[in-house]
Amino acid sequence: MLGAALRRALWLLLHAIYAAFATVDRLAERWRCHLQAYRRAQHLQPESVLPMLKGPVHVAYLVCERQHSYQDLAHLLLWSLAAGVQYFTFYDRNGLLKKNEDKLYAAVETLKVNVPGQIKWTNRPNINGYKNGTSRKITVNIFSSDDGKLRVVSLARDMCSVDRVTNIDADSVSVESFDRRLSDLYPLMPEPNIAIYCGESCCPDGFLPWHIRLTEFLSLGSDHSVKLEKFVQLLETYARCEQRFGK
Template sequence: MQIYWSSMIVELILGLLWYLTHLLISLFDLWSHLSNCLECYLISSELLPKYRNLHFERLKCVGVVVDSREANNILKIKQLLRWLSTIGVKYVVLYDIEGVLKEFVGAGIEAPKDGISRTYLDPSAHGGMAIECISGSDGKEGIAKAANLLCPGFCNCDTHGHKLSGNALTEADMACALRAVGRDGPEPDLLLVYGPVRCHLGFPAWRLRYTEIMHMGSLKSMKYGSIMKVLHRFSQKNQNYGK
């Protein structure tokens, strides 16, 4: 009987500790969420001085990755593009793995002048901001074409006018092949990922060599303040890679 009561007391104490820990974690998560919402509101209202006059000279291109299950939220996508245009971004690469974004931007597609099969929105609709739309199939097709171009060149030790060093396939060889098939494209300085997981969701890896990747959470909870926070953090970083 004494052992039974002792085990009951131990179970009760452990249960109380478990619920107390769970309560503390829940309160901390709630506090973090509320403080983040408050900070985003203050940033949007321009009440925080450090977020008022930001300079984005290094920000030439921004990539936006959207989970395909949220990519059909047209209003959120358009709002995000308006915000980026207002901030001063000149080039945006939109990506979702299933190509949902290509479907909803189809009405505003402008034929590319360089003959390369990329999908663009009319820049005049977003203050002159160029918008490129790609999907997972573009990445697969691009790497397949580059591999087909490299294969005979690799066997003959010559790839599209670029000499291979020995039997080693270098990054320069791959970049040359991707450029030849029109799949190189600009490399985003910053990649904003809207989705449930912290990864680039299949965005072409050869365009992410020196890219800062930021996970932004769900698209439906997108906030202007959170974008400004990320851009401020990006402006404070010093990149030494690629120099």
């Protein structure tokens, strides 16, 4: 009886030691990747990232708030700036990133040293960005599910309410008038060329439905890790895509 209890205790001890070493190894690997990505981001130049025929103008990222830190998100933004991307959109379905935009801004400020380019925050119009001797500029947007289908429903309801109050003919409400009203609510930006998601299954998760007609959805990987090599690989994948526009 004592022997069985001793063996069980030893087994539990060995299991705990193994689990501790495995956890430390995973943490060390994650920090090593962060450090490597940070160092490479310092020297990342568009010509080294985009030796290809075409590069994206607008990149969107479907945020996995449980998997990625603000530092991870800042890396994606800065790599996009260095790659010549002009617009970057973070989409967080739950709206947590909107509420904590200050934390993302602080992470970008910390990491952007020696990364040339100007960063314009749509929700921070008083901030002119950061140039450091280059004309490159990237505009940052942060959206949530409230900006997707719910916004369409709300706008349609508002237009119908105005029509009832002002007795405007229903025929005056058209796709064109609705599109103009919708455009007034959002910053002027092109449709995303790439929408990056994490995991194996692709789900727009309520992302702006009128903005993804021609968007290529590409996976960051099933392990949810943010690595420069994987990001460059996604840009190269997009460069090889042939869009036939229904032909």
